[in-house]
Structure formats: C-alpha cells, structure tokens
Amino acid sequence: MVKYHGKGVYGAIAIGSISIFRRKNIQVKKIKTDNTSTELERLEKAKGKATEQLRKIYEKALKEVGEANAQIFEIHMMMIEDDDYNEAITKMITEQNVNAEYAVSVTAGNFADMFSSMDDSYMQARAADVHDISNRIIACMNGCETEAVPSAEKVIICADDLAPSETVSLDKDKVLAFATSCGSSGSHTVILAGNMNIPAIIGLGEEFLTQIKDGTTAIADGFTGTFIVDPDEATLSEYKQKQQEEEEKKKLLQELKGRENITLDGKKIDIFANIGSAGSIDTVLGSDAGGIGLFRSEFMYLENTDYPAEEEQFRIYKHVLESIPGKVIIRTLDIGADKQADYFHLEHEENPALGLRAIRLCLSRPEIFRVQLRALYRASVYGRLGIMFPMITSISELEEILALCSEVKNELKESDIEYSENIELGIMIETPAAAIISDRLAPMVDFFSVGTNDLTQYTLACDRQNPRVERFCDTHHEAILRLIEMSAENAHKNGIWIGICGELAADTSLTETFLRMGIDELSVSPSLVLKVRDTVRKINLNG
Ligand code: PEP
Ligand code: MG
Numbered sequence: 420m421v422k423y424h425g426k427g428v429y430g431a432i433a434i435g436s437i438s439i440f441r442r443k444n445i446q447v448k449k450i451k452t453d454n455t456s457t458e459l460e461r462l463e464k465a466k467g468k469a470t471e472q473l474r475k476i477y478e479k480a481l482k483e484v485g486e487a488n489a490q491i492f493e494i495h496m497m498m499i500e501d502d503d504y505n506e507a508i509t510k511m512i513t514e515q516n517v518n519a520e521y522a523v524s525v526t527a528g529n530f531a532d533m534f535s536s537m538d539d540s541y542m543q544a545r546a547a548d549v550h551d552i553s554n555r556i557i558a559c560m561n562g563c564e565t566e567a568v569p570s571a572e573k574v575i576i577c578a579d580d581l582a583p584s585e586t587v588s589l590d591k592d593k594v595l596a597f598a599t600s601c602g603s604s605g606s607h608t609v610i611l612a613g614n615m616n617i618p619a620i621i622g623l624g625e626e627f628l629t630q631i632k633d634g635t636t637a638i639a640d641g642f643t644g645t646f647i648v649d650p651d652e653a654t655l656s657e658y659k660q661k662q663q664e665e666e667e668k669k670k671l672l673q674e675l676k677g678r679e680n681i682t683l684d685g686k687k688i689d690i691f692a693n694i695g696s697a698g699s700i701d702t703v704l705g706s707d708a709g710g711i712g713l714f715r716s717e718f719m720y721l722e723n724t725d726y727p728a729e730e731e732q733f734r735i736y737k738h739v740l741e742s743i744p745g746k747v748i749i750r751t752l753d754i755g756a757d758k759q760a761d762y763f764h765l766e767h768e769e770n771p772a773l774g775l776r777a778i779r780l781c782l783s784r785p786e787i788f789r790v791q792l793r794a795l796y797r798a799s800v801y802g803r804l805g806i807m808f809p810m811i812t813s814i815s816e817l818e819e820i821l822a823l824c825s826e827v828k829n830e831l832k833e834s835d836i837e838y839s840e841n842i843e844l845g846i847m848i849e850t851p852a853a854a855i856i857s858d859r860l861a862p863m864v865d866f867f868s869v870g871t872n873d874l875t876q877y878t879l880a881c882d883r884q885n886p887r888v889e890r891f892c893d894t895h896h897e898a899i900l901r902l903i904e905m906s907a908e909n910a911h912k913n914g915i916w917i918g919i920c921g922e923l924a925a926d927t928s929l930t931e932t933f934l935r936m937g938i939d940e941l942s943v944s945p946s947l948v949l950k951v952r953d954t955v956r957k958i959n960l961n962g
Contacts, residue, residue, distance in 0.1 A: 420654060423623045425599075426620065427619075427642055427643055429616070429619050432665060433596035436574050436635065437574070438577070439633050440576050448521065458512045459509065461560055469552065469555040486719075487697075487718055487722035488722055490724075504526065504530060530549045576589060577597075581599060596618040618641035620644050635648055638654070672950060672952075675953055676707045681956060682956070682958045684962075689746075690708060691713075691918070693714075706945035711749075712868065716732075716751060716753075716791070717753045719732065720752060721754070724762060725762050726762065726787060746804075747802055748805035748807050751795075751806065753809040754780060755775055755776025756771040757884050763780075776810060778809055792823060808845070809847045811846045812852040813852065821844070843866055847873075850877050853906075854905055857905060861912070867917040869920070870921045875894050879891065903919070903936060904936045907937045908937075911937055917937070918940030919933060924942055925943035935960060
C-alpha cells in the first residue's frame with residue numbers, strides 16, 4: 420500500500436482500478452516517394468477526418484462543459500486550416516518527396532519549437548496544441564483513433580496532466596476519478612472535472628506515474644487529496660464504509676429537494692449556487708438551488724483567446740437567465756492576480772493580488788468593461804438579473820461604476836435597445852476596506868455578497884495561492900467574522916440584503932453563526948446546496 424498526497428478538487432471518494440492514460444505514440448517513419456500527389460490527397464483526407472472528430476468533441480464539450488470551455492476545440496479546428504502550417508507541410512512533401520505523416524510530424528516539431536521559444540506565455544502554450552492537432556492528423560492517416568477509455572469497467576484515470584481535448588473526450592460514464600501528477604487548481608482539467616462532477620486529485624508529484632500500474636486497485640479521496648494505491652484490507656474496508664456513508668448522506672439529502680431553507684424557528688434564507696460557466700446550468704437545476712449567487716464571468720474570458728464580443732456574452736447571459744427561474748447574479752470580470760489571460764497583456768506585478776485586478780482593471784480599461792455591461796443590460800430582459808462588482812475598496816470606485824452603468828443604459832435607450840429597470844446592482848465585500856465602510860456603500864447598492872476567500876486573504880495578509888502560509892490562514896478568525904457581522908448590520912440598516920458567496924458559505928460549522936448575524940443568502944457549489952439546507956433546517960435560533 421502506498422499513499423500519495425495531492426490536492427482534492429472535487430469532494431467524493433472513488434475506489435477502482437487504475438488506468439494510466441497513454442497517448443498513442445505513433446512511430447512516424449520517413450519514406451521517400453515520387454507519388455507526392457497521393458500524399459497530398461492522404462493529407463487532405465486526414466485533415467477532414469481530424470476536423471470531423473474535433474467537431475464532435477466540440478459538440479460534446481458544449482453540452483457537458485459549456486461554450487467557454489469548448490472553445491479550445493474550435494481553435495484546434497482553425498489551427499488545422501492555418502495557412503503557414505499547411506504551406507510548410509505541403510512544401511516538405513513536394514520539395515523533399517516525403518510521406519505526409521513525416522511532413523506533418525516534422526512541421527509540428529518546428530512550429531512547437533517556435534512557439535515554445537516565444538516570450539508570450541499564451542504563444543508558448545500553443546506548442547502543445549500544435550502537437551495535439553498534428554498527432555490527430557497522423558492518427559487519422561493511419562486509421563488509429565486516439566484517446567479511447569481503455570476498458571468497459573469504470574476506472575480511475577491517472578495521467579501526468581490532461582489536455583482539455585483529452586479530458587472531454589473521455590467517456591464520462593467510464594471515469595470514476597482523475598488523478599494527475601501535475602496540474603494547478605486553475606488548470607483546464609480541474610475546471611472541466613469540476614463541471615463534469617468527477618472527483619479529481621491533482622499535484623500528486625512527479626514520482627506518482629512511474630510507480631503505479633494499470634489494473635491496480637486504488638482509492639481517490641477527493642475530500643482530502645489522498646490517493647492510495649493497492650490499499651490493504653483494513654484501509655479498503657474503511658474507505659468502502661466512508662464511501663457508503665457518503666452515498667447514504669447524499670441519498671438522504673435528496674429527500675430535501677423541494678423543501679424550504681427554513682430554521683426550526685421559522686427563519687428562511689436563500690441558498691443559491693456558484694458556477695463558472697453556462698455549462699453548469701443543468702447541475703444547478705438538479706441541485707435545487709434557488710438561483711445563482713455567483714456566476715464567475717471571468718472563466719468565459721479565461722477560456723477565450725481574445726476578448727469575448729458583446730454578442731457572444733449577450734448570448735451566454737441570455738441563455739443562463741432564460742434557463743434559471745430564480746435570481747441570477749453575474750459577477751463582472753474578476754481577472755488579474757491568479758487569473759491571467761494572455762491577450763489582456765497584463766504587466767508583471769510584484770504583488771498581483773494587490774495589483775491591477777478585478778474592478779481596478781475594469782475601471783482602468785473601461786472599453787472592456789463597457790462591452791460586458793452592455794451585454795449584461797441587454798440580457799437583463801430575459802430573467803432576474805443581479806450584477807455584482809468584485810474587489811471594491813472605495814466610494815469613488817462605486818461612483819465610477821454606477822456612472823458607467825448609467826451611460827450604458829442611456830446608450831441602449833438611444834439605440835432603442837431593451838433592458839430591464841429591475842436589475843439589482845451589488846458589490847462583493849471581499850476587502851476589509853469595503854466591510855469597514857459598508858455603512859457608506861450600502862445606500863448606493865441593492866445587495867452585498869461577502870467573498871470570504873479574498874476577505875480572508877486580505878484581512879489576514881495570507882496569500883491564498885501560497886500553500887506555505889495555509890496554516891496561518893484561519894478562515895474562522897474573529898477579525899473575519901466581525902467584518903461580516905459589521906457588513907450585515909450595515910446592509911440591514913440600509914434595507915438591503917446580504918449574502919456570502921466565498922467558500923465559507925458552505926462551511927456548515929458556521930451556518931448558525933451566519934444566520935444569527937442575519938445573513939440572507941448563502942451561495943455554494945451546486946453539490947453542497949442540500950447539505951447546507953439540511954444544516955439550516957436543524958438550527959433553532961431561539962434555542
Ligand atoms: C471570494 O473571494 O470569496 C470569491 C467568491 O471570489 P473568488 O474566489 O472568485 O475570488
Ligand atoms: Mg474574490
């Protein structure tokens with residue numbers, strides 16, 4: 420029995436056989452040929468087939484993980500048609516009289532080297548993509564399909580890392596869990612695995628893959644990030660018991676569907692869901708959440724290779740609003756710090772968490788912000804929209820934002836474009852400054868939502884990305900609870916509602932504390948909605 424420790428990114432336990440994800444390594448030989456026109460034909464046919472495969476993957480991804488996450492496959496389709504790439508392959512076939520596989524393989528290597536040597540990290544990342552599409556074309560020439568899940572039984576997929584195309588291509592019904600040696604919380608695998616509700620553990624270390632074997636039984640504990648290979652009988656039965664308990668808890672919780680979020684003494688609150696893309700709508704509907712309390716709109720930007728246009732954003736917001744009967748709170752772009760998109764060309768910062776992120780970036784580049792606001796206002800007629808602004812620290816920022824909102828409304832009015840007058844405008848309380856001046860901010864907005872992840876980081880001066888300071892990062896610290904309480908008091912004095920949308924909202928050991936503070940809404944991951952409802956229903960505030 421060997422234990423590995425990584426980071427659990429989706430809380431569930433999986434027990435099953437290991438299946439190591441191997442990329443088909445096709446041996447490409449150089450073959451001299453006089454019949455270059457046949458090679459060119461083979462190339463064209465294979466490109467067509469590869470594009471067809473990618474289109475299917477794109478459609479599958481669109482359904483399972485949403486448009487923003489699926490876009491990478493559209494990019495791959497475009498790359499297959501790239502003029503420079505195709506010219507280089509064709510030239511090699513016709514001038515060097517070689518077979519098409521060889522020309523594709525060499526060209527892929529040359530392009531990947533060129534991308535890797537660029538300074539821009541976005542371009543560097545394209546090296547993997549060019550290999551990805553080239554391998555697909557070569558596989559198509561050889562009649563090999565790529566990336567099939569190996570067996571009929573459900574398995575735990577273990578890999579060094581998984582490319583987005585690989586993750587989405589896996590048959591969701593045959594995957595028990597993902598376990599990878601590298602990967603960061605913001606990686607595609609994590610975003611996709613979370614959206615697909617598949618337990619995942621990342622960062623299991625370099626040794627991990629070299630020490631495991633196909634078919635060995637393993638336990639993936641997504642709660643603690645523990646991965647146990649070849650468990651002994653006692654461990655196996657301990658985990659089977661835990662798994663069964665989890666299943667029973669889940670089943671019991673299902674009985675709470677359709678029930679109210681009400682305490683024993685009759686206080687009702689809202690329990691909403693947090694999402695990162697429109698692909699999670701079905702999960703939200705299945706979770707019985709009353710609405711969406713945090714739509715992290717920046718994921719749409721992170722998955723794109725260029726600024727998402729107003730029309731594209733409008734379509735996404737409209738779709739979410741039409742699909743969710745309750746309130747939908749969309750947070751405006753919160754990019755910067757750990758969330759980087761290369762096309763923003765953000766300058767290197769010594770302390771990015773304290774830098775030009777979130778609303779600061781939006782106010783510094785109002786042309787980007789305006790596009791999002793226009794899309795949001797236009798979509799507002801399709802549901803119950805709330806717009807929420809992140810990282811607020813001052814009155815003047817909020818004045819600037821509200822002025823921009825008014826300008827956007829006037830522009831739309833002048834162009835006879837419809838928008839709703841009932842949009843709720845709110846701010847995140849995620850800096851100590853916002854909590855401390857919450858008495859002044861409350862009269863300016865319709866709601867507050869506490870971002871406890873950042874509020875903890877900024878109050879305790881603990882970088883949320885730095886595992887070395889994790890033990891100093893006490894999310895239950897009195898200072899944080901006092902700031903939340905102060906914000907709740909000021910919200911209610913001014914007649915507005917207050918929710919919590921950071922991770923702490925799902926910490927059921929604090930639910931009663933939050934209710935006693937008067938918190939009106941808790942927004943949590945869809946899979947935790949019923950758990951929080953269960954806790955609320957057992958609380959007696961008169962007790
Ligand atoms: C938070 O900071 O608590 C929050 C909800 O926002 P994010 O985690 O996206 O920064
Ligand atoms: Mg935050």
